[in-house]
Amino acid sequence: xxxxxxxxxxxxxxxxxxxxxxxxxxxxxxxxxxxxxxxxxxxxxxxxxxxxxxxxxxxxxxxxxxxxxxxxxxxxxxxxxxxxxxxxxxxxxxxxxxxxxxxxxxxxxxxxxxxxxxxxxxxxxxxxxxxxxxxxxxxxxxxxxxxxxxxxxxxxxxxxxxxxxxxxxxxxxxxxxxxxxxxxxxxxxxxxxxxxxxxxxxxxxxxxxxxxxxxxxxxxxxxxxxxxxxxxxxxxxxxxxxxxxxxxxxxxxxxx
Amino acid sequence: xxxxxxxxxxxxxxxxxxxxxxxxxxxxxxxxxxxxxxxxxxxxxxxxxxxxxxxxxxxxxxxxxxxxxxxxxxxxxxxxxxxxxxxxxxxxxxxxxxxxxxxxxxxxxxxxxxxxxxxxxxxxxxxxxxxxxxxxxxxxxxxxxxxxxxxxxxxxxxxxxxxxxxxxxxxxxxxxxxxxxxxxxxxxxxxxxxxxxxxxxxxxxxxxxxxxxxxxxxxxxxxxxxxxxxxxxxxxxxxxxxxxxxxxxxxxxxxxxxxxxxxxxxxxxxxxxxxxxxxxxxxxxxxxxxxxxxxxxxxxxxxxxxxxxxxxxxxxxxxxxxxxxxxxxxxxxxxxxxxxxxxxxxxxxxxxxxxxxxxxxxxxxxxxxxxxxxxxxxxxxxxxxxxxxxxxxxxxxxxxxxxxxxxxxxxxxxxxxxxxxxxxxxxxxxxxxxxxxxxxxxxxxxxxxxxxxxxxxxxxxxxxxxxxxxxxxxxxxxxxxxxxxxxxxxxxxxxxxx
Numbered sequence: 001x002x003x004x005x006x007x008x009x010x011x012x013x014x015x016x017x018x019x020x021x022x023x024x025x026x027x028x029x030x031x032x033x034x035x036x037x038x039x040x041x042x043x044x045x046x047x048x049x050x051x052x053x054x055x056x057x058x059x060x061x062x063x064x065x066x067x068x069x070x071x072x073x074x075x076x077x078x079x080x081x082x083x084x085x086x087x088x089x090x091x092x093x094x095x096x097x098x099x100x101x102x103x104x105x106x107x108x109x110x111x112x113x114x115x116x117x118x119x120x121x122x123x124x125x126x127x128x129x130x131x132x133x134x135x136x137x138x139x140x141x142x143x144x145x146x147x148x149x150x151x152x153x154x155x156x157x158x159x160x161x162x163x164x165x166x167x168x169x170x171x172x173x174x175x176x177x178x179x180x181x182x183x184x185x186x187x188x189x190x191x192x193x194x195x196x197x198x199x200x201x202x203x204x205x206x207x208x209x210x211x212x213x214x215x216x217x218x219x220x221x222x223x224x225x226x227x228x229x230x231x232x233x234x235x236x237x238x239x240x241x242x243x244x245x246x247x248x249x250x251x252x253x254x255x256x
Numbered sequence: 257x258x259x260x261x262x263x264x265x266x267x268x269x270x271x272x273x274x275x276x277x278x279x280x281x282x283x284x285x286x287x288x289x290x291x292x293x294x295x296x297x298x299x300x301x302x303x304x305x306x307x308x309x310x311x312x313x314x315x316x317x318x319x320x321x322x323x324x325x326x327x328x329x330x331x332x333x334x335x336x337x338x339x340x341x342x343x344x345x346x347x348x349x350x351x352x353x354x355x356x357x358x359x360x361x362x363x364x365x366x367x368x369x370x371x372x373x374x375x376x377x378x379x380x381x382x383x384x385x386x387x388x389x390x391x392x393x394x395x396x397x398x399x400x401x402x403x404x405x406x407x408x409x410x411x412x413x414x415x416x417x418x419x420x421x422x423x424x425x426x427x428x429x430x431x432x433x434x435x436x437x438x439x440x441x442x443x444x445x446x447x448x449x450x451x452x453x454x455x456x457x458x459x460x461x462x463x464x465x466x467x468x469x470x471x472x473x474x475x476x477x478x479x480x481x482x483x484x485x486x487x488x489x490x491x492x493x494x495x496x497x498x499x500x501x502x503x504x505x506x507x508x509x510x511x512x513x514x515x516x517x518x519x520x521x522x523x524x525x526x527x528x529x530x531x532x533x534x535x536x537x538x539x540x541x542x543x544x545x546x547x548x549x550x551x552x553x554x555x556x557x558x559x560x561x562x563x564x565x566x567x568x569x570x571x572x573x574x575x576x577x578x579x580x581x582x583x584x585x586x587x588x589x590x591x592x593x594x595x596x597x598x599x600x601x602x603x604x605x606x607x608x609x610x611x612x613x614x615x616x617x618x619x620x621x622x623x624x625x626x627x628x629x630x631x632x633x634x635x636x637x638x639x640x641x642x643x644x645x646x647x648x649x650x651x652x653x654x655x656x657x658x659x660x661x662x663x664x665x666x667x668x669x670x671x672x673x674x675x676x677x678x679x680x681x682x683x684x685x686x687x688x689x690x691x692x693x694x695x696x697x698x699x700x701x702x703x704x705x706x707x708x709x710x711x712x713x714x715x716x717x718x719x720x721x722x723x724x725x726x727x728x729x730x731x732x733x734x735x736x737x738x739x740x741x742x743x744x745x746x747x748x749x750x751x752x753x754x
Contacts, residue, residue: 033629034619035621038629053636053640054636083701084508087509087697224503230694234642234685235687237687241690242686245504246506247694249694251641253641253698254671254699
């Protein structure tokens with residue numbers, strides 16, 4: 001097969017499927033992986049796709065970027081974390097998701113489940129479930145601060161609920177001060193939410209371990225599980241295991 | 257039982273690396289069989305090394321025959337009073353049975369000139385062997401004996417010695433009923449001649465059959481010492497299981513798929529028989545059992561690392577004859593062996609070579625390997641799997657944790673579909689353990705089937721979906737981890753029939 005022909009097939013495949021693995025293309029086109037990797041490299045230079053571990057994804061259209069959109073440098077990490085969270089929730093569960101960008105990613109992933117009941121104070125989380133009639137969403141009320149509601153009204157609202165699994169996104173975790181967030185209303189809300197939950201999963205990007213934020217939610221052992229990404233510092237793995245907390249590092253490496 | 261103990265340890269402490277024996281209080285009387293029980297790595301063998309004078313304790317008192325030993329006296333004093341029969345044979349294989357049995361008590365014609373009285377030696381040995389009804393000839397070399405016979409001879413050696421204290425370390429692995437009875441008889445005879453015996457075992461049957469007292473040890477501490485006649489089976493199991501923490505293992509929920517591996521009537525020599533199980537995509541099957549129960553052997557059978565395996569193995573529903581590891585690998589089966597140094601790593605290759613060695617085919621192009629793409633790919637694994645240091649260095653220079661992660665990387669890169677993990681976290685630092693649990697999560701998320709062999713029951717219950725217990729050469733159970741307790745697993749594992 002000629003190179004031009006191969007590249008056309010790869011392009012068509014990507015336009016249809018958004019992403020593809022080297023193994024898949026190699027099997028499809030019956031050429032070595034080395035050849036495929038070279039083709040992908042070429043297409044990446046053209047700006048058609050973005051290479052990932054063991055494959056490639058279609059690059060989103062440039063037009064969207066012209067609208068001054070927030071570029072998330074931790075997008076991959078958040079998606080990996082969302083993948084883990086997806087595997088901690090079963091269909092029919094009653095869960096709660098607090099405010100946060102990673103939590104919004106988790107929500108997007110969880111929207112693929114069936115018959116969840118999801119409680120949240122974050123509008124972005126709520127939006128992810130808007131197009132998912134298979135699940136029920138309950139949005140708490142209260143004073144809107146940026147994307148989420150907080151305050152006395154929200155906390156009063158919360159007391160009517162008890163959930164099985166709570167996902168709390170926090171801004172920092174460190175050995176001295178425990179779990180930290182950036183606002184007092186958030187800290188207060190999370191404290192109340194933890195009391196209403198059976199299982200508490202604390203979501204935090206690996207680079208925020210050892211960092212500080214101003215407001216303290218409580219000690220680290222409030223968490224039953226900590227979900228983070230694979231860059232987590234070894235000293236924290238050791239520390240958290242010692243506290244009997246399950247540590248999920250969301251490794252994504254095996255190529256299907 | 258006489259009143260004075262021949263041996264008494266009081267508040268003995270010893271720290272070796274990051275393991276310590278702490279506050280050990282233990283005594284032994286003449287005419288006593290004192291059973292020592294505990295899980296693997298609970299400190300039994302270390303304690304016996306202290307008692308046999310190999311390792312002097314850091315602190316505490318050590319009283320032998322009513323006299324406290326001073327530092328520096330240990331080795332010489334203990335040597336004359338203690339016989340330690342270890343798990344590995346220590347006989348000299350090119351000498352005869354008679355010479356071996358009486359090695360430390362040779363009858364001499366002339367003691368000064370060390371001229372051995374062979375007539376007397378042969379007479380003594382012949383009498384000993386016929387007393388115990390042993391069908392071996394005194395002039396056979398030890399190398400001609402089977403494993404069981406060697407073990408019996410080791411015991412006889414302890415019997416003919418003058419040692420007042422005899423230590424028998426996990427003796428009864430893999431013996432037939434007759435051999436066991438014979439060994440029991442020898443053990444009892446050692447007691448009858450007035451010695452005190454420390455008897456290390458995993459078998460509850462042995463405890464009730466032989467033991468006078470039992471001491472249970474866990475994490476380097478003595479849990480309790482009791483008279484065997486005052487204990488029930490359940491009490492002992494309870495003491496052994498102690499406090500377990502199962503909820504600190506990161507475990508994800510995965511919908512399991514089709515059966516990926518089926519094993520039917522698998523057997524090997526007289527060591528494994530009638531092994532049946534199914535493994536599904538996305539499932540983690542835990543296999544546990546005592547040392548010597550055949551855990552590692554089962555892994556080798558599935559990977560084609562031993563010959564003449566009986567039974568049938570099906571991968572994805574079709575039967576495969578796994579006659580060698582190459583066939584196993586081409587059927588998507590990967591093995592991470594327990595013995596990392598000898599069977600797992602290529603010690604003098606670099607980390608990146610160790611990682612890529614099973615996937616080279618994928619990087620071949622026009623009859624050669626494209627090294628730049630290969631390196632690029634390997635680096636991704638090194639980064640994602642959190643393997644530190646320089647990939648160009650020899651793997652031997654890496655920590656054990658990093659070596660094990662590199663071994664995982666090798667099979668992950670080769671896209672194996674069935675992972676057999678034999679004690680994957682043994683000896684690893686905690687951070688590496690957590691990494692490995694998370695690697696396993698990634699595997700099952702992507703429909704890989706995992707067989708997780710471990711002697712750490714807590715880990716098995718924390719990580720696996722199902723658990724199978726190897727006992728009496730077969731799988732004693734195969735149930736969901738939700739439906740079984742630590743106590744039940746210990747009971748199944750220790751109640752081997754003869």
